[in-house]
Amino acid sequence: MGERSYPRDTRDEHQASTSSTSARHDSSHVLPPLFPRPGGAMLAANQVAQLALRGGPSSSAAASLASASAGRRKRASRPKVRSGCLTCKTRRVKCDERKPTCARCEKADVECDGYIKEAVDPRRAAEQEHLILAAQKASRRHLLPRPDGTASSRGAPAPGPAQPPPPPPPPPALLSSNPTYIRVDQSDVPYFDLFRYQLIKDLGGSCQADFWSRIVLNESSRDPCIRESILAIGALSQTIFFDAESSKRFGGLPPSALRPWGTPRSYSTGFLNRHHKAALLHHVKAVSIYRQRIQGSSADDTSPRSIIIMTLLLIAFEFIQGNMKNVDSLMGTGMRLLENKITLMHGGLRPGDELVDAGAGHLSPRLRSSGGRPDDEMEDIEHLLPCLCLMAGFTHFFSSHRNSVLLMNSSPKLQLPRPGVTAMAKLQALWGQFFTRAVVHVMRTMHDQLNYNPMDHAKAARERETFVEYIGLWDGVLEAYRGDPALGADARRTLDSIQIQRLLIHIVVSCSLDRGEMMYDLFEAEFRELLDRVVRYLRDPGPVPRVSFTFSEGLTSPLAMIVSKCRNHELRMRAIHVLNNLSWRESAWDGQALVVGKSGVVLLEERGMGVDGFVPPEARWIWMSGKWDIEKRELVATYFRLTPNEDGTPFTAQLVLDMDNLVYSCDMIGCLGRHNPFESYEQPI
Template sequence: MASSTLEKSPYISQDDAHYFDFFRGQLVYELSGYSHSEFWLRIVPCESTLDRCALESVLAIGALSTAIRLAPQHSTQSTRRPSALHPWSVIVMANIHHEAAVRHYIKALALFRNRLEAEMNKASPRSLLIVSLLLITFELLQGDMKSADSLITRSITLLKHTLKLHRQEGLPHQVQAPRPLEDDLEDMEHLLPLISIMGGYTPFLLSQSSNIQLWDTTCGMDLLIADQPSISKLDVQWNKYHARAVAFIGATMNFRTLPLPQQRDIEEQKNLFFAQLRVWQIEIDSWCKGGETFVDPVQIRTLQIMQIQHQTLLICVSCCLDATDMIYDNFEAEFRVLLTRCVKYLRESRPTYLFTLSTSILSALLVVVNRCRVHNIRMMAAGIIRQIQWREGAWEPALMLNGKLGGVLMEERSRNKDGFIPSDCRWFWAATEWEAGRKQLIATYARAVPDASGQPVNKTLVLDPDKILDVCSDIGCLVDHDIEYLDLLSGIR
């Protein structure tokens, strides 16, 4: 359903046609990643033929992606591929395609702002959501995390009465603010919360870690997965559940500081999430058994990622209320299964894209690196991440791995003679400081257990953003953890 203010059949010049064709013919699949959702494959291309603002955004993404592909991978600051530490900007243009990208993006922003100023009360929530996601995608793609962070927060504010996951302060869950019904809106409204929630687990979208409190993890807790007619619909339902579960895990970070009644509420929510994971297990297994007849590889990848994300949630929901991180030691078998599934996905899929908005195996592997204290398992996960060449939203594999490995290095140095890491030697990555162009990344780590007086214990490491820490060399481990040489995971020790 298009807004009444949208232009009919926006014109595409001959100079820009190849950007549109590139977006429609290739980028929609890359941005979708594993997902079988119709947002990129159908909704965005259709919207861009009706809405000038959406079209300018699509052309900007197409032109920027073209510019990135033509830029040398290892070169100067101005031409290397964009990242959180080396974002592209209007100050130095990489090539003519970068110039075209900036030109179209400025037009899209101007149209978007004019629409908000002219008809904020009449603007279509569906249209606002689509364009917001496109603008956020552009900023993430060019590595401008500060602008992406601001856009995400602004979009959440604009659409808070549309997003079912957003807390409706002062309103009971069943009496939320009314909103206009629009085609497809319910199938894509989870995309913005998911970007915000996953971004909050990185050091690059600083506002999103605090925005975790905006999401109502009890909203819509009854599962609606029965008789899903397609993988696409199942994917939407799973992503809604996945977003709530990941938000819940983030909200439990301060569990021990909460009043006792709130702690009991959170414990009840945890039990409910765990019960729902069992229901989802049955559903996903059922689809996987039927998946033997699937011919579309995207459907197979979608189910594989559901299995990976389900296994990750199973571990994290089980352990999220333990501030000492000790319970994770009881999940060695589950970590093995998770790692095996990630390896299987990587070997069968071999993604070739540079950037996707989907969440696939990167976040799951980083959980293994950070939370599994079996040395060979966590270091094999790190080895897999080293081979990942694509970015997932704000998740950059090399930067995220380096940050996690700082804590891993301190833990591995602290193993006792029995190979055990004591509770007062377990660390997690808490914060990062950096400036674009600087050759150092300052990472702060918090110890899982406070000191004797109850005060937090922090340590700071200065990391080289262009050189991943070599933990094994530091502790004298001679095992080759490269998965190219390890075909059987059952022998991990």
């Protein structure tokens, strides 16, 4: 690469070194425009004039000295040498790089501390020099989202008239849909771009797009903790999903609960590549900032908004790698920090809170700031972490929900969106709040029944009937939205996903008080419709995710429910086939892991099934717990029979299941069906 000459004044070596270091530091960041100083004169000329005045010459002499200095030519500037010995680098002097002791250290009679490993590596040194020169060329760069969603990268404007500094960031409630500018180190720009242009689509899925694409990105412009987490997720995803070398090294299989991702031990550096190193460095920074923030303030001062966003980002970092134990720990910590800070963790609703028109702009006073201003749609995101924690409790990988569910409010609350008035993002938030409360009702009822706790059956029945009524109202609203001819493909897909969740929660809530699960037999038609909706959703060519994980609830939970609660063999086996072939994980639900344990329920129940296909009460089971042996590729699953022994004691059974080879019950009952889930459901089953 050819050399370039830059003007430079001939001041002493130390001042030149300091100036060079400062220039390199500035060029390594993506900064907002830098404006000339208000005085209008260049800093170098002012410094020379001040030196002359301190020496005592007249003002005319000082002016001539300044003029002469400004007219001098400056010698060529080159990148600072980084390969000198450690002693010369500390003393800020030039090193001839002689080994084992350089000439300057020998002449000064001091010990030469040698050279760092990276400095003596020619390939690494050449790469560093290339990066330095590239940074000097792109000395100022912006991350300005364009309206059409493409990246914007421009250099700094030419110096002009003095301008006022940029305004401070707006308050949270006034943030626009995209941040104005974001300061990101030059080497981290690809990670941030990967996150905002690809990963937010995969992480948000069809039901959390607004949270990831707008709220998280806005927070990243003013919160360094969130920004570091975003960069960590981007760098990690680049390593796992977008790097051909890494993908090939791990067999091309994405990480999951059954295949946690790790770093090969053969690398002396401890990192798979530079992206992996960047991911860990950014993650450590984010965790450090977050820990200091929590420890440096009382529990009441920690913003629930910050807790929700940061906990979900940290969880995403672990979920992508399949580290379920770390995810469980993070969920438990986040829920403890949110205690008494969100409406879902408060007591019962006050009068007038049950039926609210979403178009009226209602906001609970508990979610307003001291000045009465809404806390930047905190109401729309407060359910995200609790819902994730609750749904994780159904997957047998997590236990953090056990302490949280008893503190949550299960009172039914209805806020219906208005077709043609309420935006799709608000509809998703309102549905998420309602869905979370319904899951709390189901989880608490199940907890009390399995532990034989005393229950207020009358209150639980009233809650159930109210939820069933509200679920029916939601059905009408969703169909009204879907009937809009101007509805886009993405919005239509979102509504289809919510309808799947609505039908699922309708079945589960309706049967929540039946401890023996006999009532599920009355919902075979609904199970059939649920499976039909899932298969139609899969047939619809939606966006193909590059990251095999999403926070959006969608297909895994309804399929798992069909396998475990529907006693129709054909429907069960079709659901098993679909679940086993899902190529991504949804929230805490890993389909390829769940299908292993759920297939054990089918095996146990169909051993006691009658010739007419009916499963009697004494042959019905639920999957209680499991121990996953990743090395042996085995699951030791414990199952609980819903009918206890004659003396009232529980009856359990254990199965050792192969993670990679499902056990089907078809041979045991003489079934010859293919159970192709994508065949028509018109024929009788």
